[in-house]
Amino acid sequence: MKKHRLGLIGCGWIAHFYARILPRLSDRVEVVWCADPDTLRSGEIAHRTNARSIPDYRQGLGEVDAVCVLVPHHLHRPITIDCLAAGCHVLLEKPIARTVEEADAIIAASERSGRTLMVAYPHRYRKSMRVFKDAVVGGNYGELFMLDALMDESFADYTLGWIAQRETLGGGVFFSASPHMLDVMLWIAGEPQAVSMVGTRAAAQMEGEDTAVSILKFKSGVVGTTRHTWASPRTRIWYTMNAMCQQAHITLTTQPLDDIVATGADCRWLTRITALSQTGDAELLHESDEGLDLEPEIIHFLDCLDSGQTPETDGATARKIVELVQNAYREADERGTNV
Ligand SMILES: NC(=O)c1ccc[n+]([C@@H]2O[C@H](COP(=O)([O-])OP(=O)(O)OC[C@H]3O[C@@H](n4cnc5c(N)ncnc54)[C@H](O)[C@@H]3O)[C@@H](O)[C@H]2O)c1
Incomplete structure (x- = not known):
């Protein structure tokens, strides 16, 4: 090789x-x-x-x-x-x-x-997210009908310089960071039919919104929401994704064990996936120290270079997210429901 x-x-x-x-x-x-x-x-x-x-x-x-x-x-x-x-x-x-x-x-x-x-x-390439997707669409827990994703980040100090300006960032948190969740949701639930968003500015350091909520409908019939803030008080909750299937509520949580702003790439993490059904206790499907781990994503890139295969997150896949976000912004601007 x-x-x-x-x-x-x-x-x-x-x-x-x-x-x-x-x-x-x-x-x-x-x-x-x-x-x-x-x-x-x-x-x-x-x-x-x-x-x-x-x-x-x-x-x-x-x-x-x-x-x-x-x-x-x-x-x-x-x-x-x-x-x-x-x-x-x-x-x-x-x-x-x-x-x-x-x-x-x-x-x-x-x-x-x-x-x-x-x-x-990076998120769809994480080992834990592959386990989550397999559990959600694998059929053991019945059909998926609702997805909810929350990213709760105390990044008010991060929203300076180019991140504070619409011209250099491209929008607010919904443009820059909610796509992490949108990419995973499209990967799990398929083609979107409609997306709407609302936003607000809680830390007031940037031109765009630092807090955004969106609702989605997928062609498969699945409905979804994303909730994202960069203005949280110091929190240990980082990324939670909930999937409602007909027979279980499956939850993935990735939590930093340290202050992620202070420790950055050296932050320690805990990731867990549980399935809660009508009968019995919560079933633990996965537990690891995986956090914002770029290794599987970088390996996929290298594999694509060696095999000539098209990456999962190629230009067309990423373009679709920009289009969705721009359409949702346009609608919110018309209604006056973003900042
Ligand atoms: N995957 C993730 O979870 C994640 C997290 C944060 C940021 N990002 C993305 O990473 C990218 C960078 O964000 P960041 O937070 O590291 O920003 P940053 O501001 O911390 O770093 C950007 C760097 O680019 C440098 N730079 C500017 N012009 C340059 C040029 N012409 N040539 C080379 N370097 C130049 C700047 O000096 C700066 O050091 C963005 O696309 C952002 O959305 C991804």
Whole structure:
């Protein structure tokens, strides 16, 4: 198997989660350089990945066959198109871009280049989420009819700089982070028929909403909700997904055991999945220390490069989420039900 030569573009918050995993995959991938105009940041991530630090990714494109693009959303389109045109495969952080038009330009560039484009939606790749999906759609608990997802995050301190501005973020929390839940819900329940959202600003540090609720109807008949806040008081509840099936209520909970803002990629976690039916006690289906673990997602990307298969979260899958979110925003703006 070919060992891939990788560049990391953007060395901020999420880059630390990559830096934690990539050295473990050294039989499959070598990180050649880490690029960030903030050279303190690129130096730190380069040190952790045993790579070189460079200020400008364009200096290094000839040395690598793949890149991870981990930059603010307004830079997704220009940087990804640059890298594809230089012949690199791209693992691009979510969401694909700020608008459907930008997403289309990125998808067209990946088609022109013949290189792989994968959008990083980590949750569906988590081992626990695979167990959850198998339980929910596997038939042992009857048919699924309702999904509910909650992300409860005390990220008020995170909503500064580019995240505070609609122009650079693309919207609010519903645009930037609720898609983590939407991606999993579409993966489980199939094609959506309708989505509506309402939003509010609780911490008041950003132009967009920091708190959003949405309701969904799927063509399969399943109904769903997402609830998301970046304005929570310090909480240990992070990600909870509930599935109502005809014979059981199945719950996945991923909780940080430390303060995730302070500990970042080193945070310790507890993930549990239980099934509660009419008879008997709650059945424990899964318990692990899995948290925001990017390893299965990065392995899927490498597998796709080696096999030529299309990633599960390809450009078209990610574009669909941008379209859903934009439509829901448009409707909320008309009604005056977002900030
Ligand atoms: N998967 C997840 O759970 C998750 C969590 C957080 C963020 N993200 C995504 O990761 C991406 C980055 O978010 P973040 O929170 O790490 O932001 P951040 O602000 O912490 O880091 C972004 C970095 O990009 C750098 N940068 C800016 N312009 C650049 C350029 N031209 N070349 C190289 N680097 C450049 C900045 O200096 C900064 O260090 C976004 O797409 C975001 O949505 C994903």
